[in-house]
Amino acid sequence: MAKMKALVCRECGKEYPTKAIHVCEMCFGPLEVKYNYAEVKQIISRKKIEEGPRSMWRYADLLPVEGTNYLGPHAGMTPLVRAKNLGAYLGIDELYIKNDTVNHPTLSFKDRVVAVALTRARELGFETVACASTGNLANSVAAHAAAAGMRCYVFIPGDLEAAKVLGNLIYKPNVVEVEGNYDDVNRLCSEIAAEHGWAFVNINVRPYYAEGSKTLAFETVEQLGWRTPDQVVIPMASGSLLTKIWKGLHEMKAVGLINDVRTKINGAQAEGCSPISTAFKAGRDFFKPVKPKTIAKSLAIGNPADGYYALKATAESQGSMDMVTDDEVVESIKLLAQTEGIFAETAGGVTVGVLQKLVKNGTIKKGDVTVAYVTGNGLKTQEAVVDAVGRPFRIQPSLVAFEKTFKVGKNGGGDA
Numbered sequence: 397m398a399k400m401k402a403l404v405c406r407e408c409g410k411e412y413p414t415k416a417i418h419v420c421e422m423c424f425g426p427l428e429v430k431y432n433y434a435e436v437k438q439i440i441s442r443k444k445i446e447e448g449p450r451s452m453w454r455y456a457d458l459l460p461v462e463g464t465n466y467l468g469p470h471a472g473m474t475p476l477v478r479a480k481n482l483g484a485y486l487g488i489d490e491l492y493i494k495n496d497t498v499n500h501p502t503l504s505f506k507d508r509v510v511a512v513a514l515t516r517a518r519e520l521g522f523e524t525v526a527c528a529s530t531g532n533l534a535n536s537v538a539a540h541a542a543a544a545g546m547r548c549y550v551f552i553p554g555d556l557e558a559a560k561v562l563g564n565l566i567y568k569p570n571v572v573e574v575e576g577n578y579d580d581v582n583r584l585c586s587e588i589a590a591e592h593g594w595a596f597v598n599i600n601v602r603p604y605y606a607e608g609s610k611t612l613a614f615e616t617v618e619q620l621g622w623r624t625p626d627q628v629v630i631p632m633a634s635g636s637l638l639t640k641i642w643k644g645l646h647e648m649k650a651v652g653l654i655n656d657v658r659t660k661i662n663g664a665q666a667e668g669c670s671p672i673s674t675a676f677k678a679g680r681d682f683f684k685p686v687k688p689k690t691i692a693k694s695l696a697i698g699n700p701a702d703g704y705y706a707l708k709a710t711a712e713s714q715g716s717m718d719m720v721t722d723d724e725v726v727e728s729i730k731l732l733a734q735t736e737g738i739f740a741e742t743a744g745g746v747t748v749g750v751l752q753k754l755v756k757n758g759t760i761k762k763g764d765v766t767v768a769y770v771t772g773n774g775l776k777t778q779e780a781v782v783d784a785v786g787r788p789f790r791i792q793p794s795l796v797a798f799e800k801t802f803k804v805g806k807n808g809g810g811d812a
């Protein structure tokens with residue numbers, strides 16, 4: 397299959413072979429995957445996709461792998477939940493949650509990008525995989541590497557949540573905790589990547605890795621009955637996910653799956669690490685790096701690699717960006733749980749918090765078909781909410797004790 401044409405520099409357009417390289421040697425711009433859309437258009441159709449596997453690999457015609465020996469074959473096709481209760485609370489008619497809290501196998505959107513990165517890494521002959529991570533990426537790389545029997549190094553900041561640390565150790569990769577924040581980890585990993593011939597999923601394999609994010613756009617459109625949403629709200633760390641959702645929507649048009657892209661892209665960050673949202677609100681097309689300080693650790697990248705492109709995509713779509721405080725993150729996690737029964741991690745709180753802000757300030761209107769991307773599972777960031785949810789009622793094991801606590805009455809009704 398010749399669907400993948402080349403790696404192409406996002407700045408100067410110079411083309412490169414589809415190997416493990418990520419920077420243009422002429423202008424140092426980042427490389428991305430270019431496809432033969434005319435050829436893909438000949439072979440792809442709504443019907444073929446609908447008859448494909450119940451995973452993100454139903455979109456393999458638009459993913460940067462050559463074979464069909466997929467690593468991570470079950471990632472994707474997570475539920476698109478019609479959020480009637482949350483929609484009613486916020487005052488919008490048609491709201492959906494794209495629920496990647498239940499992605500396979502490690503309960504975050506990162507299973508999509510890792511499935512693509514490691515499948516491609518294996519195709520390119522790598523036996524050792526590695527990553528610089530804010531938490532979820534490491535979990536996913538470690539799990540996939542274990543299943544594939546690949547050697548694995550994951551590098552994480554020194555202050556990660558307990559469940560995310562444990563969620564590495566259990567798979568027995570080499571877990572390297574770096575005394576510093578993500579930006580320190582990333583800088584170190586760039587040096588290590590230059591010394592060792594490993595597949596660093598978000599460094600030298602980044603062009604392939606990033607493509608996995610497009611499947612969140614593809615699936616959303618299919619699950620809406622081949623409609624594009626009017627508004628989407630996307631959490632941002634490096635800004636890659638947002639950029640690729642925008643790319644994915646345009647690819648669907650390029651290969652004839654949809655006629656038009658009218659979707660407004662909205663980016664979400666936590667106030668304590670909001671270099672991209674801050675730049676957008678100030679009307680700048682460049683961001684200033686920050687030192688992160690927020691409970692939304694999975695989004696805590698102070699110097700975001702795709703920040704510039706995220707600003708560009710959002711502006712092109714006539715969308716918006718905003719940020720919320722850590723208190724608002726916690727309130728939004730509770731709101732989503734208590735209206736829709738979905739327990740999201742802090743990044744989900746950022747998304748729902750910003751969604752709420754954008755509805756309140758009129759950016760998202762009552763009639764807009766809106767999709768909020770909830771990208772990680774709340775059981776991984778329990779520290780963030782443990783003091784905000786109260787305690788159970790504790791009673792003796794007797795009917796009297798129960799009745800004393802809950803004055804329910806004989807025929808039901810009434811709560812404690």
Ligand SMILES: *Cc1c(COP(=O)(O)O)cnc(C)c1O
Pocket residue numbers: 504505506532533631632633634635636637638694695741743744771772
């Ligand atoms: C990594 C991550 C994101 C987005 O990351 P980008 O670097 O912007 O692509 C969003 N949510 C969660 C939970 C993540 O782990």
